[in-house]
Amino acid sequence: MSREHLTPTQLLTIGEVAQRAGIATSAVRFYEKQGLISSVRTAGNQRRYPRYVLRRIGIILAARRFGIPLEEVAEIFGGLPEDRMPNKRDWTAISRRWHARLAARRHEIERLEAELNGCIGCGCLSLNTCRLFNPEDQLAAEGPGPRRLPWDGP
Numbered sequence: 001m002s003r004e005h006l007t008p009t010q011l012l013t014i015g016e017v018a019q020r021a022g023i024a025t026s027a028v029r030f031y032e033k034q035g036l037i038s039s040v041r042t043a044g045n046q047r048r049y050p051r052y053v054l055r056r057i058g059i060i061l062a063a064r065r066f067g068i069p070l071e072e073v074a075e076i077f078g079g080l081p082e083d084r085m086p087n088k089r090d091w092t093a094i095s096r097r098w099h100a101r102l103a104a105r106r107h108e109i110e111r112l113e114a115e116l117n118g119c120i121g122c123g124c125l126s127l128n129t130c131r132l133f134n135p136e137d138q139l140a141a142e143g144p145g146p147r148r149l150p151w152d153g154p
Helices: 014-021 025-033 053-066 070-078 088-122 135-142
Strands: 047-050
Touching (some): 014 047, 014 053, 025 053, 053 088
């Protein structure tokens, strides 16, 4: 059924969308302004949202938890039909894409943890030789002493 033929019982007010999605009405308006969801206008110029925007908002909120930028969400939504809720096949494609991104982030965090553990155990207490804050001792060229600590001197 096209959006133009939705009955009032198939449409939600902005307050209903916000309440059911667990977000503020300002967030609903923001997502609409970003083109992530859309509404129809009543004769009185009030926004009404098809029920399937709840699923789209759910995907937006999941993306936020995963650290996926809204630009990427918009790109993904661009490949989805505008007149229906994303289905299981759509979600599978989205989650596969995000899985690769999350795996790369997980790998980076594991690498940082390994560097942090090595730094704690080295006992050098010198930022001039620390692999975490000063890779390959780049700050040594600036002379002796700390280079990355804030200075509260006179």
